[in-house]
Amino acid sequence: VLKxxxxxxxxxxxxxxxxxxxxxDSDYVGCNLDRKSTPAGNQILGGKLVCWSAKKQSSVAMSSTKAKYVVVSRCCAQVL
Known part of the structure; x- marks a missing residue:
């Protein structure tokens, strides 16, 4: 149907x-089973949502700072 x-x-x-x-945003060690974070982000252009994402990381972040760095870098990449 989408096509x-x-x-x-x-x-x-x-x-x-x-x-x-x-x-x-990122939930550092959000999953208790594998300790992986799920970063999420969205971009709003002219007051309207144009892009969003939420995907569990494939690796374990060793600190909350690293988890936040990963999500910020993904968000910036989507903006560019």
Whole structure:
């Protein structure tokens, strides 16, 4: 069903409120079984959500700082 919407898209008009915001968060050692974090983030353009993600890390972060660094770097990569 999703492949039937390939011709659809998003249209954003540039105006005075046209700005980009990015948010990210990580739950350090969120899973008690494998101690992996699940970083999440989203990007808002002109007040509208344009991108989001939440994916469990493939490796274990050794500190909460490293877990947050990973999620911030992913968020920045999506913005670029």
């Amino acid at each position: 039937e919407t390939l011709n659809l898209g998003l249209w954003y008009l540039k105006g005075p409120g046209f700005n980009l915001k990015a948010y990210s």
